[in-house]
Amino acid sequence: MLEALSVVDHMRLPPEGAGTVRAFSRIGYDLPAALADLIDNSIDAGASRVEITFFRDDHDINAVTIADDGRGMDADELRVGMQFAGKTTHRQSDLGTYGMGLKSASFSQCSTLTVVSRRNQSTIASRWSAEEIDVDWRCAVLDPTGAKAVFDDLCMKGHQPACGTLVIWERLDRLGVSADPDALNEFLSTALPRLNAHLGLVFHRYLQQGALAISVAVRHSQRSLALPRNVRPINPFGYQTSGAADYPKTLVCALPNVGTIELQAHIWPENVLTESFNLGGKRGAECQGFYFYRNNRLIQAGGWNGVFKNEHDAELCLARIAVDLPPGGIDVNVQKSALQVTAAQAQAFIRASDGGMDLPRYAEQAKEVYRAARRRVSDAADPVLVPSLGLPYGVRNAAERRLSKGGPTEKITFVWEPLEEGKVFELDPIEARIMLNREYRRAILGDAPASAADAPLFKMLLFLVVRNEFGRSRSSKKQQERLQLINELLMDVVKSR
Template identity: 60%
Template sequence: MLEPLATVDHMLLRPEGKGTIRALSRIGYELPAAIADIIDNSIDAEATRVEVTFLRNDHEITAVTIADDGRGMDMAALRTGMQFAGRTDHDAGDLGTYGMGLKSASFSQSKTMTVISRQSGNVVASRWSVEAIDNDWRCEVLDPVKAGNVFDELCLRGKAPSCGTLVIWERLDRLVVSQQADALDEYLSTAMPRLEAHLGLTFHRFLESGALSIAIVVRHERRALALPRPVRPHNPFHYPNPGASGWPKALDCEFPGLGTLSLDAHIWPAGSSADGFLLGSRKGVEHQGFYFYRNNRLIQAGGWNGVVKGDQDPELLLARVAIELPPAGIDVNVQKSALQVTASQAQALLAASDGEVDLEDFLEAARAAIRASRRTARGPGTAPAVPGQGVAMRIRRAAHKRIAGAKQAEEIGFAWGELDDGQVFNLDLTDMMIVLNREYRQAILDGSSASAADAPLVKLLLFQLYKDDFGRQRSSRKLREHVDLTNALLFEIIKIRLKDHDD
């Protein structure tokens, strides 16, 4: 035990403005998450309509506005909203958490943030800029008459609402594109669909219920016409029939610090091309895992939070779990995009059960469903496996002749990719690939040159060891244990070679 130290004086240490705002600007927000954080405030203000507008010219986005028809703010509420980590008493149903969302989201994308709000006919307006923050945190209070004119012009298409709030981002340092012709159009053509997909997923329950509508508008300064892009709900659990009999099930979990939580465990039908399954991706494998909701807002979309090793297990492609969180009691990151789950909480999730089956049984059922779909797709007479991409063509021909003869065969390819430390290889049973860790490529090659068909001995031995697991049902747990053991043995060799290289 340390000896108690006596206090002899105190220092008043205000945060340094420039350093604080620089840290906030690098807090990790992507544009869709930053806009979603502003929309949280609109929902808390009981808005039914939100509009996100990108104001542009030929070469750049000049401003972004987020407007709503919520209840608006008076000067006292605006002062609290503009204060960094202000002392805000949130209702249990509010989406706001730390009193930081408006500021951290805004300064992650811009250097100037203006808020104009109308309530009971009165307009209040205030503005933060990086310079004002560096100048002893002096937040500007703006002329309400001129601010009202801007509110009337920019707050929602058509007639401005009688009450509502308009947030304006200017000096957009994160949305700068090159000056090449069509660069801005190219950026917007990809950024707007991503934004729509993110907002449609995050707020899908509000959109489905009709409680909220969201539109995205790109408005050119020289053109009056700007067609809105309505945000559609993207429900990650909307499928016609489950992918396995008996599912979904509700599993109860005694979650440390929160009490009993219900886990709605779903298995999607295999081979689905539904929007809710792919969620903008090509295969949907990255969308497996836990979906945490709080007050109907999606906080985390997928990921296993340490309960399952790796978040993109091809055998858990179909597995998704919806969890409704209470309003408080668990740490969420500032961007409200992920949960901070402790080791004991992860263990509690794994132990979730309905008295007959638990989460482990659910994971095994999801693995069995994807294996069954692969067998069905291949038909009753499964073609033999042969080495494919990543092996020299002459070796591939010889292997095909010896293994399959004149029969049709199914190729198992090889690729170098990003894997966890200590993992030398992994089996991608969905894409029929054996993936080797790019970080250990030189150690595996042991002085040989890298090429598209390098490391033939290692690749063919792994192929021979696991080829049957790509084509027939087998205990997934035993397979994973065998892969882990093989990885551990191979990594011992890798460590020796890495040490020799360093010496």
């Protein structure tokens, strides 16, 4: 029947430029994943150092640069490198595959992408802008003299490499916040720790081996350069003592389309509150599952890829499995943040075994370690209240250590919310929160910038004053009066500012 469909003509249908760029901005990259994709390119270019700089004024982030000391590009390489899905040749040990990362990651965050590259004392530059892509995919070739000046100015000033590449993102629509200067400070105060944690995790093997150093800096147009912060490695298997004897165990698995691979099955010890366990602020239960590496770069951090039904089973929170993938065979999504495992491959994972023990049995052992620890804890005592989100990470951890002494805890968080006029704070025992009146935030902060962990002294003292009120099951008249009095005393201070 289909023979009736004969060709009568052809029409040329290149992709529509603006639509393509719009699609990239929705592809699902967040800022840390997009920057990680550019660092992949730097690693493939043999870089030992990557510097990320956010250029800001009081209201906006105006540019982000990613500078590396890799081998740089000549004119031909830059041309192919700028091309969407350009045909680049890769070694098996490279992190790049599709010829897309530079463009897709960049246009997920910005509308103008400039690449300046230096090799053999020659500096060249090219630029894509969303509008020029729309005008027949026109990529600008930039003046080499200007390219040299920009490279000299922005690529690792002070310890400039002989060759390297500088990627510049401008018109960062996705990073736009409201004109309120506090909003930008608040955004940066949460975005930068998230970025550091993500890069520290994804590249932890490179950072630990000293093969790569990554730094992040924020440069304010009217102030002196803030010191770059080095990204610290976060090893998701970085515990001191295993949670169970004889672990980690190696399970072997025959994976369809891939071949034989090894799974390193670990059981974390209970009650460890390090960055390695919560991966920079997540709940432990969210971090269970597979950690897939390709060429030492972490592709996927946790998740069971359909092998177990419940992705966040609280009882499996100590179970993590490291897998080093051979090249090819399993598809990685474009953002390089997850593996696309087929149903047959998921089945094969379940059958992975060390000869005596298979994956479900391993999961059962990990659960048993967790349950035994819970039993020990619940025999011991009622939970101790500890101050939590809303305070700086280190302060939270120290407070938990000091107050809980390893026992069970209930975490009290701080949030700025609109509250009734005249109330500085309110307790929310159901959600275990101390709500602070957003209206008085400026008065409480004084000149300090607003951030997710602002006013730590005020929050800590308030926690100490009111923590006993959380424990009471029903609010008594006496308790109401006490909280009212504290509110009034604080309100006097707020009004006097």
